[in-house]
Amino acid sequence: MSVLANQLRAALDQDDAIALLRGAIGRESVTGNEANFVSYLAEQMRARGIGNVETADFLPGRPNVWGTRKGSGSGKRLLFIGHTDTVHVEGWREHWAGDQREDPFGAPLIDGEIWGRGSGDLKAGICTSLAALSLLDRVGIKLKGDVDFAFVGDEESGEPGTGISAGVKAHAARIASGELPRPDFVVYTEPTKLAVYAAQIGFFIADITITGKSAYFGVPELGRDALKASHAVMSALWAHSDAISARAEHPLVGRGFLLITTLNGGGFIAVPERCNLSLIRKLLPGESLDAAAAELEAVIRGAIADPEISVDIAYPAGRDHALGGTAAEIDPNHPALAMLGDAVGQAMPGRGGAEGAPFWSETPFFVNGLNIPAVYCAPGDISNCHTFEERVSVEEYLAGVVAFADFMTRFCGVEGN
Numbered sequence: 001m002s003v004l005a006n007q008l009r010a011a012l013d014q015d016d017a018i019a020l021l022r023g024a025i026g027r028e029s030v031t032g033n034e035a036n037f038v039s040y041l042a043e044q045m046r047a048r049g050i051g052n053v054e055t056a057d058f059l060p061g062r063p064n065v066w067g068t069r070k071g072s073g074s075g076k077r078l079l080f081i082g083h084t085d086t087v088h089v090e091g092w093r094e095h096w097a098g099d100q101r102e103d104p105f106g107a108p109l110i111d112g113e114i115w116g117r118g119s120g121d122l123k124a125g126i127c128t129s130l131a132a133l134s135l136l137d138r139v140g141i142k143l144k145g146d147v148d149f150a151f152v153g154d155e156e157s158g159e160p161g162t163g164i165s166a167g168v169k170a171h172a173a174r175i176a177s178g179e180l181p182r183p184d185f186v187v188y189t190e191p192t193k194l195a196v197y198a199a200q201i202g203f204f205i206a207d208i209t210i211t212g213k214s215a216y217f218g219v220p221e222l223g224r225d226a227l228k229a230s231h232a233v234m235s236a237l238w239a240h241s242d243a244i245s246a247r248a249e250h251p252l253v254g255r256g257f258l259l260i261t262t263l264n265g266g267g268f269i270a271v272p273e274r275c276n277l278s279l280i281r282k283l284l285p286g287e288s289l290d291a292a293a294a295e296l297e298a299v300i301r302g303a304i305a306d307p308e309i310s311v312d313i314a315y316p317a318g319r320d321h322a323l324g325g326t327a328a329e330i331d332p333n334h335p336a337l338a339m340l341g342d343a344v345g346q347a348m349p350g351r352g353g354a355e356g357a358p359f360w361s362e363t364p365f366f367v368n369g370l371n372i373p374a375v376y377c378a379p380g381d382i383s384n385c386h387t388f389e390e391r392v393s394v395e396e397y398l399a400g401v402v403a404f405a406d407f408m409t410r411f412c413g414v415e416g417n
Contacts, residue, residue, distance in 0.1 A: 004409065005346040008402045011138045017131040017401050018114070018394065020044065022107035024123040025116040031085040031162045034153035038065045038084055041126070041151050048134050050149060058153060058170035066150040066171065066180070069133055075145025075413035079183035080129035080404075082190070082378075083155030083167065083362070086118035087386050095388045113391040121385035124392040124400070125189025125378030126151055132404035139405075145412030148183055155362060157317065165319045165362055172365045185336045185373055185411060186366045187404075190359070191380025191392075193351065194344045194400055198337055198375050199252040200357035202283035202364075204293060204324025205317040207276065208233070208300060210265075212309045214273035223271030229309045230275040234260060236303035237279065240296070250284045252329070252356025257282050258296070285329035289321050320369060325360040328367040330375065336411055340377060343406035348399035358382075 023044075029037035038055060045053045045067050053067035065084075089104040096102045100110065104117040114124075129149060136143070152171050157163030174180040190197070210230050215223025237260060245255040258281040265275030283292055297313055304311060319325035330337075337354060344352030359382060363374040379400040380392045 002346050005402060005406055007139060008135055008405050009347070012135055012398060012401060013138065014398055016134065017127070017398060018109070020131055021114060021119070021124055021127040021392075021397065022109075024127050025107040025114070025119050026105050028105050029084050029086055029118065030088050031154060031156045031159040032062065034062050034084045034167070038063045038151065041065050041084070044130060045149060048130055049137060050133070056170070058167045062153050062167070064150065064152045064167050064171055066148065068149070069143070069147045071143040071145045071147070071412055072415050073144070075143060076184040076411055077146045077148065077181060078408065078411050079148040079150060079186045081150045081152065081168075081171070081186060081188050082122050082126040082129075083153060084126075084151050085153050085156050086121065087156050087158055089117050092117065092388055109394070112394050114394060114397070115391040117390055119392045120191045120380030120390050121382070122189050122191055122378060122380065124380045124397050125191060128378055128397060128400040128404055129187070129189060131401045132408060135401055135405040136408060141409060142415040143408060143412040144415055146181075147408055147412060148181075165365070168362045168365050172369055175370060182370070183372060186363065186375070187340070188361065188363050188374055188376050189378040190357070190361050190376040191378050191382050191385060192355070192357075192376050193381055194348055194377065194379055194396060194403065195351065195353055195355040196337060196341050196344065196375050196377045197357040198332060198354050199250065199285050199329035200327060200363060200376070201253050201360055202285075202287065202289060202325055202327030203280055203317075203360050204283075204289060204315055205278065205280050206293070206296060207278050207314045207316055209312040210275045210277070210304070210309060211312070212273055212306075213271070214267055215271040217269050217271065220271050223273070224306055224308050225271050226275040226309060227265050227272035229304050229306065230263070230265060230277060232303045232305070233277065233300050234263075236299050240299045248284060250356065252354065253284060253327075253358065254356075256284050256287065283327045285327040287327060289323055289326055293323050319360070320362075320364045326364045326368050328364040328374075330367060330373040334373055336373065337375065339410040340375065340407045343410060344377070344399075344403040346406060347403035348396065351399070352403070
């Protein structure tokens with residue numbers, strides 16, 4: 001470890017950092033109830049010397065919170081951002097009945113891991129950024145640049161009427177209007193096991209309704225078989241997916257494809273009149289979401305030979321784009337990538353490498369919408385998030401605190417140097 005990393009590691013108040021995270025998990029914030037966690041964050045931000053802490057509703061009763069640690073004014077501005085909402089906990093208590101993990105918000109510490117809903121996705125990342133600032137204060141390091149913190153709601157999908165990124169839309173709009181200053185670099189604290197995700201996939205979901213005409217089974221010639229048409233459509237879609245995959249491979253996020261996720265249809269002793277399909281399309285950085293959707297529609301309509309069978313296609317999951325979420329990447333040679341990766345590697349050898357996000361989250365609002373470079377980096381393993389196994393390693397979390405503190409000094413600069 002470097003001299004600074006050793007100094008930070010030695011000064012880290014582990015008990016405070018762990019208590020911060022356990023307290024965060026204890027504030028239930030399933031999408032729609034972000035206010036319960038935001039009040040805790042506002043208290044912690046003020047207690048840790050973050051100034052100008054403000055909250056404002058992005059939707060009624062659902063607030064964002066943000067604030068700034070001012071530097072001397074001669075360094076770059078850094079933003080740490082994360083979402084405050086979590087997915088639901090249905091079935092959690094039944095799954096862990098009689099176990100110390102039974103309470104999804106109890107945050108038990110078991111064998112070096114902190115358990116609970118939101119522990120990895122992504123309260124560990126939020127708390128890592130806050131604890132890192134406190135660590136710099138303990139060491140007596142003062143930054144040249146400003147460090148902004150913003151915690152937004154409505155990232156997770158699954159709850160009725162939610163999950164459209166309303167929180168980050170509101171925050172990005174404040175930056176775009178000049179109400180809030182533009183950061184020079186953004187770290188979004190989605191769980192990456194402390195890798196640095198410099199690229200992410202894009203996506204759209206398509207709900208396809210194929211409508212024919214019902215008829216009694218004895219006279220099928222009087223009907224128009226929607227189920228048979230759906231078979232032709234699915235065959236064409238699978239061939240289309242193979243063609244998409246063969247086109248290109250991105251070094252960090254792999255190949256594009258589409259996945260048919262739902263099929264419903266049929267008739268009772270009759271020609272099936274209607275069939276519903278759903279699919280999700282993975283996009284690579286550089287792919288146009290509009291062009292991909294138009295291509296998909298051409299494949300679907302081209303697979304149906306009968307002009308009396310109609311097709312309706314809806315896109316229910318708009319995020320930073322009306323149809324879905326765009327893919328994003330930043331320059332792999334951006335100097336902040338090396339700074340952050342090296343800071344992580346100093347704190348936890350073997351971590352900090354550049355990877356790609358196999359999920360969609362909200363950096364495109366910055367990368368594509370505001371032309372501000374942004375990455376994902378935080379402790380936590382995305383593979384156990386949204387499950388009954390959600391937890392975060394204490395070792396990884398504490399290493400993240402040291403890494404984020406180190407990165408703040410590198411990116412923002414230190415007074416006296």
